[in-house]
Amino acid sequence: MSPSTPIAYRLACNASRLEVLGAKYGHERILFSSKGLEGLSPTEKDRLCTDLMGLFAEHQSQEAYALLYEFAQEMVLKQVRFHLSRSFFPIDAYDVMQEVFVNIYKYPTNFDATKDGAFKNWAHSIARNTALKVSRRAQRNQAISLISRQSDGVESALEIEDPSVVNPYECSAAKEDYENLAQSWMLYLHFYAQAFKTLSPQEKRALHLAEVENFTYRDVAAALEIRVENLKMRIFRARRKIYNVMKRSFSGNNAMPVKAAPKVSKGLFVGENKGGVRG
DNA sequence: GGGCGGTACGTGGAAATAAC
DNA sequence: GTTATTTCCACGTACCGCCC
Structure with a gap:
């Protein structure tokens, strides 16, 4: 019986691709996952992503990376959105997610696939760092100038307070606060x-x-x-x-x-x- | 029903390491 | 030397089962 909805069709396609990939590299867990893709628990999905990333890291398998993107993009997007939610600047989460996957593609060599949730943790770190990086970039692009314009039109740098100057009143208040x-x-x-x-x-x-x-x-x-x-x-x-x-x-x-x-x-x-x- | 003990999981800080 | 990436650890929440 053929899948009745686009989602079911996509699921069937991915299961088929997983099966081919698992057979090609003799990967038992991936083969097993392809049989019951629909009913995988979150932990099993993490394990599957870790296995796919492991294949990509070890064999540079483009198909493994493509499937990894299929299965992990939602999770990565969620992580990116979470980290961007604290940014003051409007940043497109999809753009950041793409950058995260670029980083994943660029730096697979140090990935350790021995732990079940390795990919999730690894991707989480990359998502956080990429979100931070993009956020800082946005901040730099919108930085406020420290040059002030006076009434006569002349520009001058804002004066920075000298921290070494001691104010007697503040000194007394500080002593009282300390007590x-x-x-x-x-x-x-x-x-x-x-x-x-x-x-x-x-x-x-x-x-x-x-x-x-x-x-x-x-x-x-x-x-x-x-x-x-x-x-x-x-x-x-x-x-x-x-x-x-x-x-x-x-x-x-x-x-x-x-x-x-x-x-x-x-x-x-x-x-x-x-x-x-x-x- | 509420308290208690336990597991699984999400999140952030910081140190270590790598890359430039 | 600085920045980016990776990893480990600490902390907290949600949820579950057991017991009184």
């Missing part, structure tokens, strides 16, 4: 110590090894005989607990139940700065 900050910091540490006591022994141990002893997550996970992912969650939840207890302490409402945990915790103070950049 206030020191007091706040002591209060902060006190509340932190109180909050730390509320953690379970496992949470205390995880936080201590990771933040005081400064071990890597991998080492802490090994020491606690748990998986790294579990450790991450243990630390994340411990921090969230501390955040909640300290929040109540600072608000003076100690009777409030530990319930309304923040959905997101990023930033300087865990539990704040939704979606922000870590610092």
Whole structure:
């Protein structure tokens, strides 16, 4: 029975092309993927893209690259759009996506296809860097001139403030701010110590090894005989607990139940700065 | 139903490395 | 020396299953 829709037809074509490619290079996984292309899970699609990129890197197979473009363009476009969403300047995501695939085509030699999600991670890095590069280029093209035009029409460079000049008023205010900050910091540490006591022994141990002893997550996970992912969650939840207890302490409402945990915790103070950049 | 522990996955920072 | 690319690691979210 022939495919009834353009999408189904395209799927059938790609499956056929995959089968030919897999047979040509004796690639078992690609052959297997060609049989059930429609029902591939996201992880299996990542694996397929990694295999195609591996073929392209190893044999310079143009067909593998063409199929890779077919299967990965949507994912790459999504990644590009995400990174461009933070750019102030209007940039065409399709153009950037094309540039990403050019880079993929140009630099296949260092690609390591041994891990399942290798292509996804690799492409993600390239997409991010390309988006950054294009964004910077756009910024340069629209840069504001530092030359100011005076009323008489004469142009002069904007004067740059001399940072070495000391203002007595600012000096006094800075000293006062520093004293206030020191007091706040002591209060902060006190509340932190109180909050730390509320953690379970496992949470205390995880936080201590990771933040005081400064071990890597991998080492802490090994020491606690748990998986790294579990450790991450243990630390994340411990921090969230501390955040909640300290929040109540600072608000003076100690009777409030530990319930309304923040959905997101990023930033300087865990539990704040939704979606922000870590610092 | 809600808390807890776990897995899978997305995202960003930063260091290492390569290219120019 | 600077810029671009690659890789590793940390952090956080969504979702699921189990238990009380």
